[in-house]
Amino acid sequence: MAYRIAANQLRTTRILSVKTESPTVKTFTFKDKVCARAKPGQFLMLWIPGVDEIPLSILDANEDGAVSVAVKKVGEATQALHNKKVGEIVGLRGPFGNSFTLKEGKILMVGGGTGTAPLLFLSRKLASKAAKLVFVIGAKTKEELLFIDKLEEVCSEGNLVATAEDGSYGIKCLATTPLESLLAKEKFEMIYTCGPEQMMRKVLDLAEKHEIALEASLERLMRCAIGLCGSCVVGKYRVCRDGPVFTANQLEEVKREFGISKRDFNGKRISL
Ligand SMILES: Cc1cc2nc3c(=O)[nH]c(=O)nc-3n(C[C@H](O)[C@H](O)[C@H](O)COP(=O)(O)OP(=O)(O)OC[C@H]3O[C@@H](n4cnc5c(N)ncnc54)[C@H](O)[C@@H]3O)c2cc1C
Numbered sequence: 001m002a003y004r005i006a007a008n009q010l011r012t013t014r015i016l017s018v019k020t021e022s023p024t025v026k027t028f029t030f031k032d033k034v035c036a037r038a039k040p041g042q043f044l045m046l047w048i049p050g051v052d053e054i055p056l057s058i059l060d061a062n063e064d065g066a067v068s069v070a071v072k073k074v075g076e077a078t079q080a081l082h083n084k085k086v087g088e089i090v091g092l093r094g095p096f097g098n099s100f101t102l103k104e105g106k107i108l109m110v111g112g113g114t115g116t117a118p119l120l121f122l123s124r125k126l127a128s129k130a131a132k133l134v135f136v137i138g139a140k141t142k143e144e145l146l147f148i149d150k151l152e153e154v155c156s157e158g159n160l161v162a163t164a165e166d167g168s169y170g171i172k173c174l175a176t177t178p179l180e181s182l183l184a185k186e187k188f189e190m191i192y193t194c195g196p197e198q199m200m201r202k203v204l205d206l207a208e209k210h211e212i213a214l215e216a217s218l219e220r221l222m223r224c225a226i227g228l229c230g231s232c233v234v235g236k237y238r239v240c241r242d243g244p245v246f247t248a249n250q251l252e253e254v255k256r257e258f259g260i261s262k263r264d265f266n267g268k269r270i271s272l
């Protein structure tokens with residue numbers, strides 16, 4: 001309980017480094033002792049003073065206290081963060097939520113967009129333990145394929161499958177297209193996925209068809225991050241408290257919403 005209270009207390013910290021990953025994504029690193037204990041799949045709430053507080057998956061957390069997040073510029077808060085420089089102050093709470101289960105057999109990861117961030121964190125933890133690690137990464141264009149160089153370090157030769165919808169890198173297709181043949185060829189023990197929800201829905205359908213366990217990390221609008229406000233609700237679950245990582249069985253229970261709809265800031269259901 002003491003850990004939870006500490007996690008939810010707002011701390012301020014200075015930005016240690018900013019790295020441009022793509023035309024729309026930057027990685028920010030700062031020091032925070034509490035988030036440094038985060039596990040892959042957990043998220044933090046980053047406060048951009050005077051603007052907003054937003055949920056972000058933890059990309060990396062080290063014993064020396066350094067914590068990183070990869071942020072896509074999509075609106076007011078993320079734009080304001082992208083304008084920030086090294087040394088400027090941000091606030092944070094967290095880490096929040098559950099984390100991915102660490103499996104050691106043959107592992108398949110499927111990441112899209114900034115959803116690759118928590119999977120990269122996970123893959124670094126599993127690389128030395130998993131019997132085999134295959135990573136399928138997808139984006140619309142080559143420029144938006146994130147962390148290819150880092151994923152090459154954790155995946156052995158031939159086990160990183162890159163897809164770009166416009167054919168500018170790797171295979172010209174959606175990230176889900178190579179999965180059918182990968183799953184037909186080999187029995188994986190676990191599939192981990194994070195990215196656009198329609199992509200994850202297809203991955204879930206394939207996991208069920210091939211009877212493979214799956215964990216997916218979901219995004220919903222978040223305000224409190226501690227299960228109180230209800231803005232992140234999916235079916236009977238609150239994504240901030242019960243997730244953000246959900247198993248195939250849990251996703252089966254919310255199949256009327258998963259990959260189909262979410263709630264906006266007024267609680268109205270909108271299509272994804
Ligand atoms: C658990 C979790 C982990 C996330 N991890 C990452 C990450 O690692 N990198 C990253 O770039 N983004 C991540 N997001 C999404 C990120 O929180 C939103 O992009 C951000 O809040 C948008 O804020 P904005 O003011 O720039 O955009 P807005 O102008 O508010 O909105 C732009 C878009 O972002 C969505 N959005 C807005 N506010 C939120 C919110 N509080 N929660 C979720 N979605 C929102 C809206 O639906 C809209 O489509 C994550 C979201 C969740 C819930």
Ligand code: FES
Binds near residue numbers: 222231233238
């Ligand atoms: S963000 Fe408030 S209940 Fe999840």
